[in-house]
Amino acid sequence: MERQKNTMIIGFDLDGVIIDHTQNKIKIAARYGITLALEDTSPARMWKIIPPEHNQEFRDQMYDDTDEALSAPLMEGAYAGLAMLREQHIPYFLVSRRKKPIHAIHLLERRELWGKYFIPENTFFVDEPEEKDAVAQKLGLTHFVDDELRVLDVLLSVPNRILFDARNLCSDKKEYQCAESWSELLVLLGVGHK
Numbered sequence: 001m002e003r004q005k006n007t008m009i010i011g012f013d014l015d016g017v018i019i020d021h022t023q024n025k026i027k028i029a030a031r032y033g034i035t036l037a038l039e040d041t042s043p044a045r046m047w048k049i050i051p052p053e054h055n056q057e058f059r060d061q062m063y064d065d066t067d068e069a070l071s072a073p074l075m076e077g078a079y080a081g082l083a084m085l086r087e088q089h090i091p092y093f094l095v096s097r098r099k100k101p102i103h104a105i106h107l108l109e110r111r112e113l114w115g116k117y118f119i120p121e122n123t124f125f126v127d128e129p130e131e132k133d134a135v136a137q138k139l140g141l142t143h144f145v146d147d148e149l150r151v152l153d154v155l156l157s158v159p160n161r162i163l164f165d166a167r168n169l170c171s172d173k174k175e176y177q178c179a180e181s182w183s184e185l186l187v188l189l190g191v192g193h194k
Contacts, residue, residue: 009143011095019074021041026041027068043148096126097132144158144162149163162177163178
């Protein structure tokens with residue numbers, strides 16, 4: 001990542017990068033009689049375990065406007081990381097595949113991010129992974145942080161793709177840089193300290 005900080009324009013996914021759904025995934029899976037270990041909560045593993053006939057119900061419980069969905073905490077270090085980027089005047093955008101954006105905004109409000117770190121001008125919602133690339137290209141993103149390999153694979157316009165990998169699956173894909181935490185992510189971006 002040779003670019004200078006002042007030329008970075010960063011894109012972030014919401015779920016699994018800024019919001020931590022780990023405990024909710026485990027609870028919801030248990031309702032279906034499925035035991036998820038922590039490492040099973042990464043999208044790459046979880047959707048292979050959850051039967052396809054339950055996928056939509058599972059997603060609705062995780063992402064709709066329910067008390068449970070709105071209880072999902074921030075990823076540790078996310079708030080401070082966003083504050084650091086803003087203090088250093090590094091532009092960033094949220095590009096999320098939420099089917100019902102209003103629910104994501106409600107969650108961001110509850111986590112005190114909406115209006116402070118994310119506003120309509122730097123927040124984009126799309127339906128498909130390929131649409132993230134179109135938004136990234138339009139915004140001139142130099143970096144994108146996502147927790148799904150299949151999304152990073154289609155972000156062809158972004159030169160620096162980073163897998164946010166809280167479950168340590170980085171060995172699966174060597175072509176992307178990996179960060180297991182926000183502190184590691186900030187170091188990768190050149191704004192944090194080891």
